[in-house]
Amino acid sequence: MIEFENVSKFFQGEAAVSELTLNIKEGEFTVLIGTSGSGKSTTLKMINRLVEHDTGRIRFAGEEIRNFDPKALRRRMGYAIQSIGLFPHWSVAQNIATVPQLLKWPKARISSRIDELLALLGLEAEQFRDRYPHQLSGGQQQRVGVARALAADPEVLLMDEPFGALDPVTRGALQQEIIRIHQLLGRTIVLVTHDIDEALTLADRIVLMDGGKVIQQGTPLELLTHPATDFVRDFFGRSESGVRLLSLRQVADRVRTQERLEGEPISETITLREALSLFVDRQCQQLPVVNQQGEPCGVLHFSDLVRGEELRGENAPVT
Ligand SMILES: Nc1ncnc2c1ncn2[C@@H]1O[C@H](COP(=O)(O)OP(=O)(O)OP(=O)(O)O)[C@@H](O)[C@H]1O
Ligand SMILES: [Mg+2]
Structure with missing residues (x-):
């Protein structure tokens, strides 16, 4: 979907x-x-041509991005950032409507889209539509920013x-939101963060x-278990909350009880730290889980190992 080939940018x-x-594959x-x-930010901005690359090639949907009109390109790509917030003199509804208005959607369609997005991001439409950014908390502003991008x-x-x-x-809640949106809409997402977890x-x-x-690219499991260099190992080694907290939790805390999977099962009573070792040994992303009676009780996903800690408030940010 988005391909960089030997791309360089000089300032x-x-x-x-x-x-x-x-x-970057579609839906990934x-x-x-x-x-x-x-x-990181430079890389992201080269995708929507906020920054133009100097050498190499960037393709979007198979076509060189230089062949797109930058405005048209940007309308096909939502962009949400932390530092530049919402337009301060525009209401929540007007902020969210920015791109649909540029695309000249009919009014009624824009209006129903605003309500739909507010609902998707857990904001009561009636309460929030007409508020201005300064009347929102930081987390609510972030949600509106994501709604505008979508x-x-x-x-x-x-x-x-x-x-x-x-x-x-709030961050944990918004992460869950974006995971849900990704699963629901199957959109291609590129996100920059400095937060390992x-x-x-x-x-x-x-x-x-x-x-x-x-330095290295791959699945989270690959980077954690097969770091290409000492830099990668050290970088992920800083993620204390990850591995340390895993020793404190059991598989039962993270098992997806609705799912079933064939294969050699693990017990729901072992710690997530032990489960991590098994993921590494078996090089898989999912493991079937049995309860103390040995009956199948769900599936443990590798991606769920670290998920959700923030929501419980036990993992104060290290930043
Ligand atoms: N407009 C610019 N003019 C000059 N130098 C720039 C410009 N934008 C970025 N740079 C430089 O390019 C390098 C990469 O910057 P970039 O913003 O992409 O880093 P980053 O990985 O996003 O960093 P951070 O985690 O601090 O946001 C930095 O050395 C930065 O100073
Ligand atoms: Mg940056």
Whole structure:
């Protein structure tokens, strides 16, 4: 869906991104993570041409992005960022309507879309439609920002630290929201974060960057279990909440009870830390689970190992 081929970007002769090769598949949730200044935001902005790349090729839906009209391109890609918030003099409804209005949707369609999005993001339409950004909490503003990015049902959603600076509980709730939206709509999402646990929770594929280069890309499991370099190992080693908390929890806390899977089962009474070792040994993403009586009681997903800690408020942010 989005392909980078040997892409470089220079600012005042310095490479912000160098020889980047990336292949983002349709429907995939890709998370860009890395040290500050490693080129994550630049990479994201090259996708919607807020920043133009200098060398190499970027393709969107098989076509060179230079062949698209930048405005048309941006309307096909939702963009949500932490730092530039909502238009302050516009109501919530007007903010969300930005792109649909540019696309000249009929009024009634825009109006019902606003209500639909507010509901999707857990905001009561009647209560929030006519409020102004300053009348919202930070978390509510973030939700409206995500709603605005989703408004015209874009093929791609680009998000640059959209949940940064939020308290862990709100951030956890918004992460769950975005996971739900991803599963529901199957959109291609590229998200930038510096939060390792957020990356492990959200990503189908993680791209770890340093100094304008991709150091390693792969599934969360691959990066955790087969770090390509010491840098990767150290980077993920900083995720204390991840592995430490796993020793405190049992498989029963994370098992999806509605699901069943063939294969050699694990017991719901072992710790998630032990389960992690089994994922690594067996190189799989899912494990069947049995209860103390040995009866099948669900499936444990690798991606659920770290998920949900923030919601319980036990994992104060390390930042
Ligand atoms: N408009 C610009 N002009 C000059 N230099 C820039 C510009 N934008 C980015 N850079 C430089 O390019 C490099 C990569 O910046 P970028 O914003 O992509 O990093 P990042 O990975 O998003 O960092 P952070 O985690 O701090 O947001 C940095 O060294 C930055 O100073
Ligand atoms: Mg950035």
